[in-house]
Amino acid sequence: MSVTSFNQIRVSSAALRHNYRLLQQKVGSVVSILAMVKADAYGHGMLESAQVFASVGCKNFGVAEIDEAVRLRSSGIRGNILVFLGFRPEEAELFFEYGITPLVYDLQSGAALSREAVKRGQEIIVHLKVDCGMGRLGILPEEVEAFVADLLQFPGIVIGGILSHFPKADEPESQHSFEQFSRFEGAAAKVGKPFSLVKHIANSGAVLYFPHTCCDMVRAGISLYGYYPDGPGGREREQGEKLQPAMSFITRVLQVKTVPAGTGISYGYTYTTDRETRLAVLAVGYEDGLSRSLSNRGEVLIRGKRARIRGRICMNLCIVDISDIEGVQAGDEVVILGHQGNDCISGDEIAGWMNSISYEVLCLFGNNNERTSG
Numbered sequence: 180m181s182v183t184s185f186n187q188i189r190v191s192s193a194a195l196r197h198n199y200r201l202l203q204q205k206v207g208s209v210v211s212i213l214a215m216v217k218a219d220a221y222g223h224g225m226l227e228s229a230q231v232f233a234s235v236g237c238k239n240f241g242v243a244e245i246d247e248a249v250r251l252r253s254s255g256i257r258g259n260i261l262v263f264l265g266f267r268p269e270e271a272e273l274f275f276e277y278g279i280t281p282l283v284y285d286l287q288s289g290a291a292l293s294r295e296a297v298k299r300g301q302e303i304i305v306h307l308k309v310d311c312g313m314g315r316l317g318i319l320p321e322e323v324e325a326f327v328a329d330l331l332q333f334p335g336i337v338i339g340g341i342l343s344h345f346p347k348a349d350e351p352e353s354q355h356s357f358e359q360f361s362r363f364e365g366a367a368a369k370v371g372k373p374f375s376l377v378k379h380i381a382n383s384g385a386v387l388y389f390p391h392t393c394c395d396m397v398r399a400g401i402s403l404y405g406y407y408p409d410g411p412g413g414r415e416r417e418q419g420e421k422l423q424p425a426m427s428f429i430t431r432v433l434q435v436k437t438v439p440a441g442t443g444i445s446y447g448y449t450y451t452t453d454r455e456t457r458l459a460v461l462a463v464g465y466e467d468g469l470s471r472s473l474s475n476r477g478e479v480l481i482r483g484k485r486a487r488i489r490g491r492i493c494m495n496l497c498i499v500d501i502s503d504i505e506g507v508q509a510g511d512e513v514v515i516l517g518h519q520g521n522d523c524i525s526g527d528e529i530a531g532w533m534n535s536i537s538y539e540v541l542c543l544f545g546n547n548n549e550r551t552s553g
């Protein structure tokens with residue numbers, strides 16, 4: 180008998196496939212999609228999700244660190260795998276051994292890659308990371324020319340791509356992405372002729388709201404998992420076929436009981452019942468990614484109806500009010516995220532209660548619980 184947790188993340192492969200195909204339709208067939216599978220595919224499982232995307236034609240994958248890239252490659256993923264956070268000099272050999280593409284934004288990593296290239300008698304393709312207005316990783320546009328000249332002093336380095344990142348592509352009304360895109364194009368033009376560069380800057384927001392920035396490749400993250408980067412507003416604005424959320428999160432009722440008015444609930448008594456109240460104790464807490472900030476704010480679905488979280492969320496437990504829901508029993512399925520009956524709680528709704536974004540909700544839930552795909 181296999182033993183499983185009360186808490187189960189279900190990932191719909193059909194939704195992942197739908198989202199990939201929808202994005203491919205949006206960007207057109209000449210633009211490649213790079214599937215961002217960092218953070219364990221935003222909580223959906225890196226290896227499983229990459230395999231699903233590969234099955235519908237994906238040939239480019241993005242991760243944060245080299246160890247993720249090695250795991251992807253070792254699991255049989257083919258195509259290009261880009262590592263977005265750089266690497267330690269002693270890890271340079273891994274890019275050759277596993278055929279992985281590094282991003283370069285300093286000369287030390289160029290030197291480390293070059294030493295390895297010379298040792299092996301090989302070349303390595305790198306992508307140049309430019310900071311055109313994110314204020315994060317990357318060389319500045321005005322440094323590109325000098326940086327490229329220095330980088331090309333190192334034997335074995337081939338510049339195969341140039342990229343940047345938008346800070347405000349999830350703001351459809353903002354002019355900022357237009358300005359940033361022209362800085363990016365200027366920077367790319369300075370790399371010089373001998374290279375045919377793969378240019379990429381668009382994230383999900385840019386694909387949806389600034390499609391003229393798609394260039395050769397787009398880096399889709401949140402949209403592949405079924406969410407709009409600007410939250411519920413994006414889903415409403417969508418005129419055509421919509422992205423489908425792929426993740427749902429299910430827990431169980433452990434105990435049902437009725438307490439009198441005036442009963443303090445959970446640590447610190449941040450909630451006291453104002454009437455006789457029926458409560459369900461659930462097998463989920465902040466250890467499972469149900470953020471403590473949802474205490475007295477969040478809702479769950481039981482028997483297709485909404486139940487409010489009462490009192491503080493504990494490490495492995497929380498308590499919900501089921502006074503208005505008939506027939507709840509220990510063992511009942513409880514939906515934290517997803518559909519039940521005619522209702523649905525989305526990652527955007529939960530993010531709203533937490534004062535956060537769907538990205539964080541998906542990572543918290545997905546990366547702290549057992550996952551099953553279907």
Ligand SMILES: *Cc1c(COP(=O)(O)O)cnc(C)c1O
Nearest residue numbers: 215344382383398399400401408
């Ligand atoms: C995470 C990430 C993306 C994907 O962003 P989404 O908003 O999830 O589409 C694209 N590019 C870079 C550099 C990233 O770090």
